[in-house]
Amino acid sequence: MGSNHGHHPGDLSEGEVRARALESLLREKGVIQGDVVDEIVAVYSSDIGPLNGARAVAKAWTDPEFHDRLLAHATDALAEIGIGGLQGEYMVAVQNTESVHHVVVCTLCSCYPWPVLGLPPAWYKDAPYRSRVVREPRAVLAEFGTHLEPGVEVQVWDSNSEIRYLVIPRRPDGSENLTEDELAALVTRDSMIGVTVLPAVGAAVGAA
Amino acid sequence: MNQESLLNDSTDAGPVAPGVDNQVSSMTGAVAVPRSNGELVFDAPWQSRAFGMAVSLSQAGVFTWDQFRSELAHAIATIGQNGVDEYYLRWLDALETVLHRASLLDRQVLHDREHEFEHHLRDEVY
Numbered sequence: 045m046g047s048n049h050g051h052h053p054g055d056l057s058e059g060e061v062r063a064r065a066l067e068s069l070l071r072e073k074g075v076i077q078g079d080v081v082d083e084i085v086a087v088y089s090s091d092i093g094p095l096n097g098a099r100a101v102a103k104a105w106t107d108p109e110f111h112d113r114l115l116a117h118a119t120d121a122l123a124e125i126g127i128g129g130l131q132g133e134y135m136v137a138v139q140n141t142e143s144v145h146h147v148v149v150c151t152l153c154s155c156y157p158w159p160v161l162g163l164p165p166a167w168y169k170d171a172p173y174r175s176r177v178v179r180e181p182r183a184v185l186a187e188f189g190t191h192l193e194p195g196v197e198v199q200v201w202d203s204n205s206e207i208r209y210l211v212i213p214r215r216p217d218g219s220e221n222l223t224e225d226e227l228a229a230l231v232t233r234d235s236m237i238g239v240t241v242l243p244a245v246g247a248a249v250g251a252a
Numbered sequence: 253m254n255q256e257s258l259l260n261d262s263t264d265a266g267p268v269a270p271g272v273d274n275q276v277s278s279m280t281g282a283v284a285v286p287r288s289n290g291e292l293v294f295d296a297p298w299q300s301r302a303f304g305m306a307v308s309l310s311q312a313g314v315f316t317w318d319q320f321r322s323e324l325a326h327a328i329a330t331i332g333q334n335g336v337d338e339y340y341l342r343w344l345d346a347l348e349t350v351l352h353r354a355s356l357l358d359r360q361v362l363h364d365r366e367h368e369f370e371h372h373l374r375d376e377v378y
Contacts, residue, residue, distance in 0.1 A: 056370060059337060062344050063298035064377050065365035066357075067305060071378040075314065075356055081304035084311075088276070088292055088303070166287065 096127045097160045097210055098231035102224045104137075105215045115139060118210060127160060135160065138201060139212040140238070145196050146211045147185065147238035149177045150203040157208035161233055168237065178202070188239040211238035218245035275317045276307055283324045286336045299340040306347050315350040323349045 056064075070076040100122055104111040114121040118135035122128070135157060138146040150156065154169040167173050177184045181198045185191075192198065201209045213235040219227060222245070234240040279285060285303075286293045294300040310317045323346035333339045351357035368374040 057296070057298070057337075059296065059302070059341055059344065060298045061366050061370045062341075063301045063305075064369045065362055066344065066348065066351075067301055068369075068374070068377045069357065069362060069365055070305065070309075070351075073356065075309065075351075076305060080308045081301060084304040084307045085300045088307070 094162045094231075094233040094236070095228070096122075096162075097157075097233070097236045098228040099125060100127060100137075100160070100210070101212050101231045101236065102227035104212055105227055106224050114212070122160065133157075133206050133208050135208050135210055136201075137210045137212055138199070140214045140241070142214075143196060144199060145185075145192055145238065145241075146199050146201060146209070147177060147181055148201045148203060148209040148211060149174055151175070151178060152202075152204065155203035155205060155208060157203075157210060160208075160210055161236055165233070165237075185239060188234065190240050211236050213238075213242050216242040216245050275321075279321060282328045282333075283321055286339055293336055294340075295336045299336065299343075302340050302343050302347065306343065309347075309351075314356065315354055319350050319353075320346055323347075 067076060067081070100114065103125060104114045110121060110124070113124070114137045118137040121137075122135055133155075140146055150168075151174050154164055156164040156168060158164070173184065178200055181200050182192065185198070203209055213231065215227070216230060219230065222230075230242055230245070232240065232242070235242050276285070292303070294303070306320055309315065310320055324343060327342040327345040327349075328339075331342060331345070333342045348357060348359070348362065352359060365374070
């Protein structure tokens with residue numbers, strides 16, 4: 045509909061016009077003030093959850109004692125760094141190594157540690173993922189672009205109402221000099237479910 | 253840490269998720285917020301502005317999330333929505349309705365303001 049050459053009537057979409065008009069009126073009235081809208085968007089865009097898990101993983105990579113506590117008693121270790129709100133279930137952390145790769149599923153329903161990982165991705169709840177990752181984990185991982193060496197053992201962990209799992213991915217090559225915060229920014233939700241591995245630093249294009 | 257103390261904490265995540273309202277995140281069915289791979293999807297900045305306005309105003313107590321969600325469901329049911337863009341147009345419909353009810357929005361004033369933005373008589377939101 046609109047011609048897109050410069051500032052002419054019609055170059056803004058209906059949504060742009062309406063959202064701008066509404067926000068400008070609400071700001072005039074003082075109903076909306078400051079950066080509150082931006083803050084809300086920032087919080088929800090990250091859903092906070094995956095960030096919590098990423099913080100825990102980055103700390104485990106950099107703090108050997110926390111690492112050991114996380115593997116021994118994940119629920120307590122997560123509480124140490126302010127991650128709680130679990131609905132009565134225990135967290136168990138499992139660590140990927142050169143020889144073992146862990147992946148998490150909930151075959152019965154969609155148990156998921158949302159305070160740690162945020163909202164589950166849609167595929168996590170889908171029947172194909174839930175059934176296939178148990179039967180043919182390597183094939184499922186390959187569909188996520190994760191190709192493991194033949195010698196790597198794959199362990200599949202089935203979440204339930206009492207136990208939720210957090211995968212500690214392997215620390216990416218090339219990340220030796222990064223700070224804990226920088227490391228946390230590298231850790232993705234999917235890597236903590238175990239369906240992906242983290243690319244070497246430098247290979248990670250556009251990491252924010 | 254005592255497991256018992258962590259029970260029954262599902263509605264208020266407390267310090268775990270500051271600012272994230274589970275009522276918003278957990279909407280399902282027709283009113284569910286568009287997501288891709290679990291994360292919120294905005295195809296244009298105005299959509300995230302619309303999202304942020306509704307969530308912040310409900311948190312500020314201007315209206316309840318139930319009121320907003322009910323209007324959103326109504327708008328989607330009556331007008332329909334196909335894709336992220338139309339979802340957030342319905343979101344604006346719902347937001348305008350609850351603000352109008354709260355006597356915070358005059359529809360004619362809004363219409364005039366939309367005209368100003370559309371014709372670039374005004375370009376700055378604030």
